[in-house]
Amino acid sequence: MRVPLSLMALLAALISTAPAAAEGGPAWDACVALTSTPDQRVKACSSVIDTKSESGRRLAGAYCNRGHGLTEKRELDAALSDLDEAVRLAPDYACPYNNRGRVYSFKRDYDRAIADYDQAIKLDPSLGLVYNNRGESRFNKGDLDGALADFDAAIKRDPNYAMAYGNRGLVSYRKHDMAHAITDYTMRIKLAPDLLAYIDRGNVYRDSEQLDRAAADYGEAIRLAPTDARGWRNRGMIRLFQGDNKGGLSDYDKALQYDPSDVFSWNNRGQARLRLGDKQGAIADFRKALELKPGLSSAQESLRKLGAL
Known part of the structure; x- marks a missing residue:
């Protein structure tokens, strides 16, 4: 939250x-x-x-x-x-x-x-911000229903409160209510579009298997914040899901340019390279992932299959 x-x-x-x-x-x-x-x-x-x-x-x-x-x-x-x-x-x-x-x-x-x-x-009792803040604390305690009630109250008092829509969308997402999550994130984007708003909605589309829409939202995140790795690595994953290995590789190149410490970008770029036939490049990426996160099972398994572990 x-x-x-x-x-x-x-x-x-x-x-x-x-x-x-x-x-x-x-x-x-x-x-x-x-x-x-x-x-x-x-x-x-x-x-x-x-x-x-x-x-x-x-x-x-x-x-x-x-x-x-x-x-x-x-x-x-x-x-x-x-x-x-x-x-x-x-x-x-x-x-x-x-x-x-x-x-x-x-x-x-x-x-x-x-x-x-x-x-x-x-x-x-007129201050929507206080309801929003209490909702966040309730969310952090695991009280999703209490949090949802508070975010409802915050929005009732301030129908243009972008943060409350985003927070209510997150509660719906955690409750697996994807339709309401998308509605609230869409309102959040309408009121205050930024990188996180598009990534949050993109995540819901991804988990709802609406991959084209997820990719579009991550693309908007990239447009708004082109030097932030999060948009690139999220879209890279969608491209790999869709079989666009060259596109995925390109996105992970960018993600690692802006955040070279992200272990999963190294691991996933290794997968893209492997699919494209670049065995040595894949091995190098899987090894880098293990260097950053020793014991990462997916990287270990990939290296074993390649005879490099």
């Missing part, structure tokens, strides 16, 4: 409800700005906190936002300290509960994450 990379929209929505104290100034503006980088956010929010220019909920907002920035920097213990302080300052404020839940999720403490998301939802 992909954790959303940013909680900026939630931060903005919640900060805007803070009491209108004095004008915040440049530090406050950067602390809450949607465009601030994690480093900029931490620096600006630290200035607000250190200068004691805010109090009450706005001070809690500075701690909440700095906690967000620290979370993005994966300084999780420091983030947790800030979010605890934000909760202490404003226990009726949903922002720190949501952001603290995210820290616990990164720490794989999903029960605490869910408890914080529950509290955030209790305080503000």
Whole structure:
């Protein structure tokens, strides 16, 4: 499950409800700005906190936002300290509960994450992002039905929430409900097309034996991110399935150019070379696969059949 990379929209929505104290100034503006980088956010929010220019909920907002920035920097213990302080300052404020839940999720403490998301939802049930985040924690605990209900709730509150469609599609995929998975991934692509959206839908098409559609989606992933190995190696596999060994070889060449550490690309390129009659090239690729993953049974078996093990 992909954790959303940013909680900026939630931060903005919640900060805007803070009491209108004095004008915040440049530090406050950067602390809450949607465009601030994690480093900029931490620096600006630290200035607000250190200068004691805010109090009450706005001070809690500075701690909440700095906690967000620290979370993005994966300084999780420091983030947790800030979010605890934000909760202490404003226990009726949903922002720190949501952001603290995210820290616990990164720490794989999903029960605490869910408890914080529950509290955030209790305080503000209109926030689709919190339902999405709770759904991710439930998914990571193996509660697929609970996750599905949360992603439904997130989409109900924000029908244009691309991440929630992708997450709901993943739950359907895990439940082997391919039709609903394709529908949700298609909506995800409509709202926010990117490499992972096409790869995710391509995987569903692949497992549904709709190989031409899978290849087309992996092709779109390649178009959007031509230096990312994932599109190339996924399409390479489909081409091998379809008997297009030259096309598969070409795709695996590209995959290994961009990710030479992927053991399965070496193994699969070896299969393509073997099918094309390049015995020595196949042996070299299978040996490289074994070098990267000693004990890989498919590479060992191929080398035995070739008399090279």
